[in-house]
Amino acid sequence: MTEARELSFSLEISKAAIAKFLMAAVGFAGTILFARVLGPLTFGGYYLLFSIVKFADRPLGGLSVAFKKRFSEPNAEKGRIFGFALLSIPVYMLFLGILAFLARGYLSSYTGLNHAFFLFVLLMVTTGFFFPLQALIEGLGKVSIATWIDLVRSLLTTPLQIVLVLAGYGAAGIAGGLSLATLLTIPATVWFLSLRPVMPSVETARHIWSYARYSIPTVAIGKAYKQLDLLLLGLLVGQTAAGNYQVAFVLTLPSLLLTEVLGNGLMARISNAISDRAIATDLTNSLSYTGLVSIPVFFGSLVLSNDLVVTFYGPEYSDAAILLIGIAGYRMVQSQSEMMYQAVAGLDKPRTNLVVGFSTISVNILLGVPLILEFGAVGVVVATFFSEVIRYLAFRRVLQVEVSSVQFYTRPLGEQFVSATIMAVVVYVARGQIPVNSWVGLFGMLCVGVVTYGVVLFVISEHHRTTALAIADAAGLFQ
Template identity: 25%
Template structure:
């Protein structure tokens, strides 16, 4: 029950964070246009890729070692020292090659990239410590705080006429605030504080030498397409693509919250050599990995054009892109559960190979498909590469632990999503043929809300497993559920 409630708290926090970011992105798109939005996301893409060299898997190693409940503070300090040294090296290289970076982005942003790398590193390291301390719900709550602060500062700065500079200020403010708050909480939760020895550094590095590719894999899923698009299409098309992507990532939030919640628990069980309990948790993760993604695919396909119209008419060019990206996030939702489990059972070497397959396929497919098909090719490349890695991940994990795929429960989720799709399609037909509302935002909010109610109501009716899960995780008891 505790794990379910933690997942819901973490998901709810990330949902509201994404909602705030969504609103801010709409504001930016409408006030500054797709060109400025594209430039801003090229900066973030650059930061994301360079961040790999700064982190090198260290935050993941901190999470793993702290979750083992031994010498937590020493491992956190060791990881922080290693990451800061890497940051200094990368920062010097960025400043030396700043002209190349500025030319790629189309804006003098090299110093901004260094600043963003620093606040990202602090926030990532702090989150890893909190997650390792089994405080996933706390790190989750920081998401809306960070995004809310960033959005408020960005919108205020734009209204003051600061344009893209205001976007940079807001981003920095949001990350800096949660870093300070998170570090304060993490330090207070250490049972004792001791300085690291060489053995602590060695164990951080031994895990990070494999987990760093997981960082690349995460970046690749989010940013390879944007990075390659920057070479072949206009910043306006990049802005349209990232608008579609922002909608798609809404749907992957619950799966991410689930994997982050279960990782420290799986890690502890693995350290105790309790393989069956790890398998049980993994099967639970598979059961609910598509809980939001499956109806999201159906609803997003039906409402895609209307969702993108919220950003502005020019963004409706990304309707097909949105549907393909939602397929990619659905596959990614399941694939992430496999790699999380591999990391939790202390097999980052196997996870390394799975991630290598994804990264190689993603880069090759993006470079091959973007020149002829532009943004649609980028979306297709992401979906195809994550599908390939899912197959590899399945066979890799099945060779290490015994598990079964809960096809029955996943099938019930698809059934409920189909019922929801019929209802949403009927609503769209009625609005266009008989009831002209006239306000696109009202139509979208109404159909999304009603569709969600139909989906969960139907799933609640047809799945006893889902009813039991809901009953066990409600804050109050109901006599008959």
């Protein structure tokens, strides 16, 4: 079976990135429709429920990280790890279902959805099986295959959701469409593993648990940190504020698409590496390119935030414009720190990730609660931004010790900042000459921004030109 280090990292990332952006485009179109049809209250209520689902499945998420880590190691007993995954997932599902039944009244009152318990179980069961199996494929270094399977899931999800929502099922239609599409793509995930499950031994369980005992709380804390803003807004402000926050959150999703793909590949790559030099090279290159999208998204939000929110979602969501700028800034920092998190995980340092994660969420809560009470949704975004800066600095310090030759500030990263700054100036000038009062005007401004950023970056950066040509050659475009 092919090992992660034997695959072309740049080609795998490129193919996965294409799928990731297509997936985001499909999902984004769906959220626009759902936000307009359902309104802020129901739209926010669904995402409050989904945030609870994603928080509750974190033990499985932590196990998935452990599966991926052990799966990616040289000479791993892959069949036994696969078997352990298939045995452990249903056990946790049963436990979680009992807890959800006991808390069914609270689920309904918190989200404002009448059938919250049934929707919770539906989402939990389907996604709970899908993502751990995806992690095993990523553990083989086949990030592109895992991402393209997820793209197929998205292509099935959005049409199913649209049909169910327009049929009058509301939030239940969104949950049902996602669950059905996920269920349909699980067999493809199993098929691409091309692996027969084997009954795990006690030694296999111990080997997985030695990593999972740290990765489970780390992932739980990490998801709580990522969902904390939405949960606090639902608790302290209300569903409408959560809906506004979700709109801004979705608009900045492109920032992390490349980061997610790079991180998924980097973790397996470092875990499977056989030299410190290879680790330093892969990490430096990943840090150089992870801001390729998040940096221009932030600079673009400075000049187009209100136009983006109002044009896509409607004037009732205009309060989300200021949130968009803050979340885009947070995403820009996160694109770097998330890459470092994956590197530390690949270095077999799960305890370090746990300590950093706990420290970060503690700061976020201590800052977030008083700032929300004082400034509302803006306060929670400010708290999250400063918490992410602290997370970045902590991981940077760890990697300076563990991988001494890694470079955090590289020429390609600086060239991205220069190109994004020029882009923002050009868009600002064009925005003053051509009012954005329709979809056509907004699309024109976005095209101006994308073309300006791409052209400037291509002209001033020899590194980006060389990389783009190398990827095209590896993909066979010049043959």
